[in-house]
Amino acid sequence: MAAAVATAAAHRLLLVPSLPRPHPTLRLRLLIPSPPPLRLRRRFPLLAAAAVSAGGGGGVNSEEAGSKREKSRQLQKRVLVGVAIGVGAGGIMVAGGWVFAAAVAATVLAAAREYFGLVRGTAGGGGTPPPRFVSRVCSAICALMPILTLYYGHMDVTVTFSAFLIAISLLLQRGNPRFAQLTSSVFGLFYCGYLPSFWIKLRSGLAAPALNTRIAYSWPILLGGQAHWTVGLVATLISISSIIAADTSAFLCGRAFGRTPLTNVSPKKTLEGALAGLTGCVLTTVLLSTVLHWPRSLLSATAYGILIFLGSLFGDLVESLIKRDAGVKDSGSLIPGHGGILDRVDSYVFTGALCYSFVKVVLPLYGV
Known part of the structure; x- marks a missing residue:
């Protein structure tokens, strides 16, 4: 009896038609839209181009939107940081005296270090940067110039004596000293130290x-x-x-x-x-x-x-x-x-x- 029931069930399964498996090409077309037919492309080229771009241009639009959002965030960050710096600088400027001089000295020190970092970057293009100890000494001298200007008023002796010491140290260094090392070091004293110190003269020197x-x-x-x-x-x-x-x-x-x-x-x-x-x-x-x-x-x-x-x-x-x-x-x-x-x-x-x-x-x- 059990054998007869099993045989009948097998006959019913054979009579049920099996569903066809989806073709791999059909599965691929569901993911990537196929281009319009040739007849449509000939008669309506603009519509065909719009259909293709609508099907495959989503990635480009998303990249452009992401780039715009990134630029907007950078601009907002730039504005917020600029406002914060402006408020802080305004308070320091009104305070004057040693507060203003100390702020200028700290700014000059950071700027001088970046300047000599840029000078070292010119070595790849054939430039000859000064030794690191000379760069550090020049940065320290630049940071002292605003303080000396506040209390003594003149920087001529400081700049002249500093340039002389730097020239001597470069000439006595091991290896072959280069003129570019001397010019970049002396210009660093002038650019990062001497010129910014005039803000101390302007703020504190004109006491009328x-x-x-x-x-x-x-x-x-x-x-x-x-x-x-x-x-x-x-x-x-x-x-x-x-x-x-x-x-x-x-x-x-x-x-x-x-x-x-x-x-x-x-x-x-x-x-x-x-x-x-x-x-x-x-x-x-x-x-x-x-x-x-x-x-x-x-x-x-x-x-x-x-x-x-x-x-x-x-x-x-x-x-x-x-x-x-x-x-x-x-x-x-x-x-x-x-x-x-x-x-x-x-x-x-x-x-x-x-x-x-x-x-x-x-x-x-x-x-x-």
């Missing part, structure tokens, strides 16, 4: 009271009172604010409307961006001079703004030249979204000396 600055009358006595607002403080405030306006205007307008290259040293800089930077710098200088009542003449304020822009642009181009020889995009990665410290302060290197000379020599009675 800014008599026409109305904000001084309401300044708290615990913070120095009216005497705290000197020509040096007002000039430093206007100078740094104008540099920030120039950099921001040049960056935004150059990125949006830049078409004409400015110079081969920095291919990304455009003539349109430079004109926007000049306009933003001069307008900021004139506006702040109207608010702070220094300098009193509109012509002097305009000339001061033009001078600030030229100094900031020249400093930016000099640093671009150094980075180009080193074959790098940024001088470092210390500041998120901005690169190195030298990338952030390159516009200030020459500007301090120009502003101090303008106020000291050109403006009668320091512009009061």
Whole structure:
């Protein structure tokens, strides 16, 4: 009986038709859409192209969207870090004295280390960087220059004596000394130490009271009172604010409307961006001079703004030249979204000396 039941079940299974297995080609077509037929492609080429792009272009669109999101995050990071640096620098600038000098010294030390790092990077292109101990000594001397300027006022003897010591140490080193080692070391003293120290002269050396600055009358006595607002403080405030306006205007307008290259040293800089930077710098200088009542003449304020822009642009181009020889995009990665410290302060290197000379020599009675 059991054998008969099993035989009947086997006959029923044989009578049920088996389903066909999906062909491998069909399974592949489900994953990758096939191109439109030849007749459709001939009659409607645009529709056929749209169908193909809709089927296989999702990866490209996702990559573009990811790239845009990354650029947006980098811009947000750049803005937030820039605002934080601006607020901190504003407080240090108003404080003045040893606080301002110590901040400049720390900035100079970091910038000098990045500079000699860039000089060492030129070795791959045939350059001869100075020995590491010379680079470290030069960086330390550069950091001391703002402090010495605050308490002694002059750096001529320091720079001359330092250059002499560096020349002697390079000439007496083992091996074959090169002239490029001497020039890069002495230029480092000048570029990273001597020139930034003029900001100390501008902020603390011009101690004449800014008599026409109305904000001084309401300044708290615990913070120095009216005497705290000197020509040096007002000039430093206007100078740094104008540099920030120039950099921001040049960056935004150059990125949006830049078409004409400015110079081969920095291919990304455009003539349109430079004109926007000049306009933003001069307008900021004139506006702040109207608010702070220094300098009193509109012509002097305009000339001061033009001078600030030229100094900031020249400093930016000099640093671009150094980075180009080193074959790098940024001088470092210390500041998120901005690169190195030298990338952030390159516009200030020459500007301090120009502003101090303008106020000291050109403006009668320091512009009061």
